[in-house]
Amino acid sequence: MCGRGTPESMTSATHLRGEWELPAMPRSVRAARHGVRELVALGGTNEELIDVAELLTSELVTNAVRHTASGQVGVRVLVDAGHVTVEVRDEQVCGLPEHPVQPRDADEGGRGLLLVDRLADRWGVAPGDGHKTVWFRLD
Numbered sequence: 409m410c411g412r413g414t415p416e417s418m419t420s421a422t423h424l425r426g427e428w429e430l431p432a433m434p435r436s437v438r439a440a441r442h443g444v445r446e447l448v449a450l451g452g453t454n455e456e457l458i459d460v461a462e463l464l465t466s467e468l469v470t471n472a473v474r475h476t477a478s479g480q481v482g483v484r485v486l487v488d489a490g491h492v493t494v495e496v497r498d499e500q501v502c503g504l505p506e507h508p509v510q511p512r513d514a515d516e517g518g519r520g521l522l523l524v525d526r527l528a529d530r531w532g533v534a535p536g537d538g539h540k541t542v543w544f545r546l547d
Contacts, residue, residue: 424451424487430469432476432498440469440483444494451487457546460527461485461492467520468542472498482541495543500535 426447430436444465448458465483472481476498484495524531528544 426485428483429480432473432479432481434473436473437466437469441466444485447485448487448492461494461546464524464527464544465494467523468496471520472496492546495541497539497541499538500540
């Protein structure tokens, strides 16, 4: 389910939380995946949820690194009562991705938001002052 705005878990107290500011470089994708995997595993969730969180984080951070107008991307992870929420923030350079676009078979990329749409329980885009945050939640 895609939507605009902030996920509900962002306003509640969280059990575990991690935040990182990473350079907008391809190597940051690996760092974000690693950080999310470690934090979600500390929350005692199952391996499948950890793998999905890591995969979707990789997709969103890759998009942020490719499309940001600045040198930084932000990642925030919240683990609370069996829920995992990941937010990826970057400087906004164009419109917000409302819905995933179906790539052509020959396209090498363009499937990240499709994965998020299919695997996340909820996801959305929150516009900010000069930036956007794309988030997903896994239950």
